[in-house]
Amino acid sequence: MTDAVMTDVQTPDQMxxxxxxxxxxxxxxxLKKRYAAxxxxxxxxxxxxxxxxxxxxxxxxxxxxxxxxxxxQSAITLNVELKQDVIDPEGTRDQSTLINANYRKLVFxxxxxxFPDVTSRRDKRALTAILSSGAAFQVQQLVTxxxxxxxxxxxxxLPVAAxxxxxxxxVINKGTAESDRRVSNQQMAWFDTxxxxxxxxxxxxxxxxxxxxxxxxxxxxxxxxxMGSLLTMLVTLALSFPIGVCAAVYLEEFAPKNRLTQIIExxxxxxxxxxxxxxGLLGLAVFINFxxxxxxxxLVGGMVLALMTLPTIIxxxxxxxxxxxxxxxxxxxxxxASRMQVVTHHVLPLAMPGIMTGTIIGMAQALGETxxxxxxxxxxxxxxxxxxxxxxxxxxxxxxxxxxxxPERAFxxxxxxxxxxxxxxLIFMNALAVLLRKKFERRx
Amino acid sequence: xYRKFLGIAVVAGIxxxxxxxxxxxxxxxxxxxxxxxxxxxxxxxxxxxxxxxTPVIESTGSGGGLKLFCAGVGVEHPxxxxxxxxxxxxxxxxxxxxxxxxxxxxxxxYDGIVFANAKSAPQMKLTKQQIFLALAKNIPDGKGGxxxxxxxxxxxxxxxxxxxxxxxxxxxxxxxxxxxxxELALEGGCKTFDFIKAMKKSDxxxxxxxxxxxxxxxxxxxxxxxxxxxxxxxxxxxxxxxxFGFSFLDQNADKVQGSLIGGVAPEFETxxxxxxxxxxxxYFYVKGAHVGKVPGIKEYVTAFTAEKTFGPGxxxxxxxxxxxxxxxxxxxxxxxxxxxxxISM
Numbered sequence: 001m002t003d004a005v006m007t008d009v010q011t012p013d014q015m016x017x018x019x020x021x022x023x024x025x026x027x028x029x030x031l032k033k034r035y036a037a038x039x040x041x042x043x044x045x046x047x048x049x050x051x052x053x054x055x056x057x058x059x060x061x062x063x064x065x066x067x068x069x070x071x072x073q074s075a076i077t078l079n080v081e082l083k084q085d086v087i088d089p090e091g092t093r094d095q096s097t098l099i100n101a102n103y104r105k106l107v108f109x110x111x112x113x114x115f116p117d118v119t120s121r122r123d124k125r126a127l128t129a130i131l132s133s134g135a136a137f138q139v140q141q142l143v144t145x146x147x148x149x150x151x152x153x154x155x156x157x158l159p160v161a162a163x164x165x166x167x168x169x170x171v172i173n174k175g176t177a178e179s180d181r182r183v184s185n186q187q188m189a190w191f192d193t194x195x196x197x198x199x200x201x202x203x204x205x206x207x208x209x210x211x212x213x214x215x216x217x218x219x220x221x222x223x224x225x226x227m228g229s230l231l232t233m234l235v236t237l238a239l240s241f242p243i244g245v246c247a248a249v250y251l252e253e254f255a256p257k258n259r260l261t262q263i264i265e266x267x268x269x270x271x272x273x274x275x276x277x278x279x280g281l282l283g284l285a286v287f288i289n290f291x292x293x294x295x296x297x298x299l300v301g302g303m304v305l306a307l308m309t310l311p312t313i314i315x316x317x318x319x320x321x322x323x324x325x326x327x328x329x330x331x332x333x334x335x336x337a338s339r340m341q342v343v344t345h346h347v348l349p350l351a352m353p354g355i356m357t358g359t360i361i362g363m364a365q366a367l368g369e370t371x372x373x374x375x376x377x378x379x380x381x382x383x384x385x386x387x388x389x390x391x392x393x394x395x396x397x398x399x400x401x402x403x404x405x406x407p408e409r410a411f412x413x414x415x416x417x418x419x420x421x422x423x424x425x426l427i428f429m430n431a432l433a434v435l436l437r438k439k440f441e442r443r444x
Numbered sequence: 445x446y447r448k449f450l451g452i453a454v455v456a457g458i459x460x461x462x463x464x465x466x467x468x469x470x471x472x473x474x475x476x477x478x479x480x481x482x483x484x485x486x487x488x489x490x491x492x493x494x495x496x497x498t499p500v501i502e503s504t505g506s507g508g509g510l511k512l513f514c515a516g517v518g519v520e521h522p523x524x525x526x527x528x529x530x531x532x533x534x535x536x537x538x539x540x541x542x543x544x545x546x547x548x549x550x551x552x553x554y555d556g557i558v559f560a561n562a563k564s565a566p567q568m569k570l571t572k573q574q575i576f577l578a579l580a581k582n583i584p585d586g587k588g589g590x591x592x593x594x595x596x597x598x599x600x601x602x603x604x605x606x607x608x609x610x611x612x613x614x615x616x617x618x619x620x621x622x623x624x625x626x627e628l629a630l631e632g633g634c635k636t637f638d639f640i641k642a643m644k645k646s647d648x649x650x651x652x653x654x655x656x657x658x659x660x661x662x663x664x665x666x667x668x669x670x671x672x673x674x675x676x677x678x679x680x681x682x683x684x685x686x687x688f689g690f691s692f693l694d695q696n697a698d699k700v701q702g703s704l705i706g707g708v709a710p711e712f713e714t715x716x717x718x719x720x721x722x723x724x725x726x727y728f729y730v731k732g733a734h735v736g737k738v739p740g741i742k743e744y745v746t747a748f749t750a751e752k753t754f755g756p757g758x759x760x761x762x763x764x765x766x767x768x769x770x771x772x773x774x775x776x777x778x779x780x781x782x783x784x785x786x787i788s789m
Binding site: 216 | 474480489502563669673680689698
């Protein structure tokens with residue numbers, strides 16, 4: 001056997017060698033050219049892969065390097081005395097009194113007490129600018145959740161305003177002229193003093209993972225957008241998966257092959273190529289203006305994105321169904337199964353890994369979509385974390401866009417951090433698709 | 445499996461029916477992306493310090509916002525729209541056609557538009573006329589007519605300027621910043637030519653086309669509505685200039701510098717007293733018919749027009765908004781308090 005193969009392979013080779021021997025110089029030169037062309041072709045290929053890899057490396061490196069600072073946040077540890085006469089002078093412990101108390105004063109006075117020599121109104125204002133406006137709300141939340149703390153002194157770690165956080169991270173530094181930065185020399189000196197006293201710390205920025213959007217960078221978080229994305233994706237999945245699979249199964253297994261189904265097929269393929277903004281306009285006209293559904297809601301966002309992912313799911317599902325060999329269907333039919341039983345008991349379970357992969361890829365696409373959401377009002381400033389599919393919400397890529405457009409310098413890092421969160425989601429989803437394919441894929 | 449699909453369909457149906465009938469307890473605001481950074485600050489404070497929900501603010505652009513605002517009265521339409529320009533006569537008419545007749549106009553302050561370059565390059569001193577000659581599509585040919593703009597370098601515009609290629613990054617035509625820049629800087633320079641100024645009376649359309657037309661041969665690059673991007677590009681290219689809002693200059697004063705226009709640098713004080721020539725008012729419009737229907741509208745307007753919000757030293761001035769003079773602030777505080785129907789056109 002091996003001999004036969006050897007001769008089989010060698011014969012043309014030998015012939016080629018013979019011919020080459022007989023060939024003139026010109027042919028030999030052309031041969032050399034062909035080898036060179038092949039080598040060049042390989043080099044182009046390697047170059048192309050190399051360039052693609054280089055872009056990815058650069059992309060990830062810039063995003064990660066500019067996003068990492070957003071995961072830490074400077075905080076000042078202060079012993080705040082929760083004075084009875086400031087918070088609740090009459091001692092009623094009435095909830096609205098507790099909410100509306102002047103916590104700003106409480107926090108600011110504690111910071112001012114660190115610098116007894118600061119007396120003028122202007123200096124006091126400049127000094128208290130070190131603390132984030134979120135500090136007062138932190139105390140407010142603490143007191144309203146536990147009124148028994150009133151009258152005591154508590155040690156609190158209060159967030160620093162974004163500009164000072166940047167100073168602490170070295171983004172704003174003494175090298176630039178004083179008029180060109182948002183932190184004055186005096187403020188830097190105060191901040192340095194606080195640092196020397198050891199009460200300034202750089203801690204993990206948990207706010208980023210527990211808050212929704214805010215206009216103060218140090219209070220802005222990704223949770224609101226992540227929840228919005230989750231709710232939107234749930235609606236998209238609930239609509240597009242069953243409809244897409246139903247359509248694919250019918251078209252592949254039951255539909256007669258005639259002109260009408262051909263037209264439907266062509267249209268589904270066309271739909272997959274329609275720019276996503278068109279679906280947004282459709283959503284605005286039909287879901288919001290005609291059906292009167294709420295603007296900015298994950299419900300409408302999910303419905304619009306479902307329209308967008310449907311063609312992807314149908315096409316992937318049909319490909320998966322087609323890959324199930326006809327012998328399975330024939331065997332089931334031969335054993336007396338009805339056509340529906342053939343599909344639900346045999347074909348569909350076997351095609352499921354392929355269908356799931358297609359669905360996850362479709363969902364990953366939908367997760368990164370912003371254009372259609374602009375039309376239906378999901379590009380918005382929303383401070384409350386959405387709790388249901390009709391609450392106003394925004395999604396991760398929209399949050400990236402909104403932060404990228406904000407003037408505050410500290411949002412640069414937060415934009416990259418939000419991109420990292422979005423990419424993590426996408427990588428996770430794609431990994432899941434690969435895993436499903438690897439684990440459940442059957443070959444015949 | 446069919447039963448499962450049916451179940452999902454029923455759930456979706458209930459959710460749809462349930463939401464459509466719901467009344468609204470949250471203020472909805474649409475409009476300008478220039479006002480967005482200011483309105484969101486107020487909305488956040490408002491949500492934290494009152495028992496009302498934080499208003500939802502969409503960034504749709506001034507024109508898009510007014511279109512939504514004027515679409516009608518009812519909870520499905522927004523209560524307030526932000527605008528970086530005044531409402532137009534045509535928009536007031538459209539509003540009236542849809543039953544939106546009671547509109548309160550609140551001016552919140554001023555926004556300077558800066559012509560800036562990287563800090564590593566020398567600061568420029570320009571006049572409006574020079575800006576016009578550098579950026580307009582058609583410029584005077586010196587013989588009483590117009591010619592296509594052929595100024596390639598700043599030295600072509602004026603011999604005293606450096607011989608650097610003209611390269612300006614700015615917002616696209618859909619932007620309110622672009623409109624304001626064309627109106628204030630370009631038209632301001634355009635008017636300095638007597639024969640063009642005379643055109644305003646004889647052929648208004650042509651006058652506008654000449655004075656607002658920006659060249660399309662690559663010297664003016666439309667950089668999208670993202671001012672952060674323009675700042676970054678300027679940093680990388682010291683020969684280029686950018687057109688953007690003052691708040692971005694304020695936040696990035698270590699990287700970019702505003703050019704002097706007519707001898708005045710774009711600074712907080714010069715914009716506030718009106719000596720810096722390229723600044724425009726910002727507004728928001730309140731739908732009178734929604735006051736009392738949607739809770740908190742009046743309180744939001746009061747919070748916005750409070751001295752500690754839009755006055756000098758208020759939270760908005762810290763974000764780069766230029767406060768109005770005292771008398772003007774008083775007027776709009778009063779208008780807001782009375783929900784005055786103060787649109788007269």
